[in-house]
Amino acid sequence: ALPADAGRIATLDWDALEQEVAGCQACGLCESRKQTVFGVGHRRAEWMIVGEAPGEQEDLQGEPFVGQAGKLLDNMLRALGLTRAEAPPAQQVFIANTLKCRPPRNRNPEPEELARCEPYLQRQIALVQPRIILAMGRFAVQSLLRSNEAIGKLRGRVHEYQGVPLIVTYHPAYLLRNLVDKARAWEDLCLAQQTWESHDRG
Numbered sequence: 001a002l003p004a005d006a007g008r009i010a011t012l013d014w015d016a017l018e019q020e021v022a023g024c025q026a027c028g029l030c031e032s033r034k035q036t037v038f039g040v041g042h043r044r045a046e047w048m049i050v051g052e053a054p055g056e057q058e059d060l061q062g063e064p065f066v067g068q069a070g071k072l073l074d075n076m077l078r079a080l081g082l083t084r085a086e087a088p089p090a091q092q093v094f095i096a097n098t099l100k101c102r103p104p105r106n107r108n109p110e111p112e113e114l115a116r117c118e119p120y121l122q123r124q125i126a127l128v129q130p131r132i133i134l135a136m137g138r139f140a141v142q143s144l145l146r147s148n149e150a151i152g153k154l155r156g157r158v159h160e161y162q163g164v165p166l167i168v169t170y171h172p173a174y175l176l177r178n179l180v181d182k183a184r185a186w187e188d189l190c191l192a193q194q195t196w197e198s199h200d201r202g
Ligand code: URA
Pocket: 051, 052, 053, 054, 055, 058, 063, 064, 065, 066, 067, 069, 070, 097, 173
């Protein structure tokens, strides 16, 4: 089920899109959220990072990845010379989630919630026109690649979303609990950087 106005969302500019998300009532998550979490970073960033959904801190602060998983993500990005700051000289990223609202008690997103929220992420990517997308975790991957395969099966090669190279990696919250996979996530970041170097913006 898509929101009735998916076609209209695909035409919105940044400010209109941000407003639309802020007032969204397309699924039941609007009842329990404190606020929507639109995304953060440079609006024409070369790197687009896509996570799952806001957690408790994100719901409180209105910014993606500001909790424990976010600290890990920031460290991973810093190692590549990337930051979420909007200004140069650092290379820029835009960070967004697949869902813009926190699921109660951080439960997994439901298919209908993902479907209703999807036009927002799709429009964000179309507006940013990134040179590379890093999809973290199974829900970002499900939404962008339409694949239910495990991260372990999809990582390690370059996929594509609407002509943009896309790299799959583990979600940072997962990495906090599964330290052995951190080395693999690091390989994924290296592959992303190599890919970024070799692909111009489309
Ligand atoms: N996990 C996510 O996927 N996104 C956030 O914003 C925070 C935690």
